[in-house]
Amino acid sequence: MDKSPTTGAGREYRGAMATVDITQADFGQTLEDHEIVFIDFWAGWCRPCQAFAPVYSAVSEQHPDIVFGKVDTEAEQELAAAAAITSIPTLMAFRDQVLVYSQPGAVDAGTLAGLVDAVKGLDMDAVRAEIAEGGAAE
Template sequence: MPTVTLTAETFESTIEGEGLVLVDFWAAWCAPCRRFAPVFEQSSQDHPDAVFAKVDTEAEQELAARLGITSIPTLMVFRDGILLYADAGALPAAALEDLIGQAERLDMDDVRRQVAEHEAQHDHSHA
């Protein structure tokens, strides 16, 4: 599946969908971003069931700021609306494949339980 371009208007609805969503935060002037782009594009073709999205941090400065993007490229991986991974740096193809494999193998019921427990503990500490 070809990569899709996300904006502030489409970001939330895209990441909240079911399945795997990978988001590449980039800019045209960023050399590591340009090196990572073909790796990301190839991976999108290898994984047609996942959504591969790109956010141009120059065009979407407000969105990037809201998400705390301080260096690029930054990759975020969501599954079923839950953020599983967020890190800066251009990944080599093998590392990206490994990351996707790990995200696909996760027991999302277990992840949701852990998120709920964390939120309950966090809410309790502010009570």
Template sequence: MSTIELTGENFEQTVLDSEIVLVDFWADWCGPCKQFAPTFESASDKYDDLVFGKVDTEAQQQLAAAASIRSIPTLMVFKKGHLVFNEAGALPPQALDSLVEQVKALDVDKAIAEAEAQKGQAGE
């Protein structure tokens, strides 16, 4: 699967309807974004069971603002509709592969339950 363009119109639905979504926030004028693009595209071919989306921060300024993008490239990863990774900077191929494997292995429901339990204990 190749990457898809994400916009304000399809971003939320894509994140909610897909098991795992990797989102690359980028801009045409950004050198590091251009360096990361082939790595992201290659991963989208390698992991065809995941959704790889790109957000052009120039064309989608409201979406970038809503996502609190401060620098680019920024990579966000969602699992079952939950943000599980958010980091600025271009990842090398091995680091992106490692991240994908970690997200696949993550039991997001368990992680959410544990976080809720910790909040409950902190509030006592």
């Protein structure tokens, strides 16, 4: 399985763009093809989303080994509903296809960078064991 952020879901992820648009059609494949995926659920009319976008983009440029996706909740209403999005922006992080973080609200660059480091440093065997025992992975 290719874990590089440049392939997967039938398209190139790294090029001129630091972040990529994720749709319902490629959401599952994106998670399957990449070890770590961050997803920002947003909408164009949302001022906190607009303020968070450059922070998210800047941090994504510092981590080319991770996919930083964006889901437009207006265009992808079914995906947003399936993800139980009730407030935007909402940031989710997946590692090995496991949701390890989900929180509404914008964060600053330092907090987001710390979150990236935390997700990279997770002991996924311990996370899976915790999930198997009925605990939360977040």
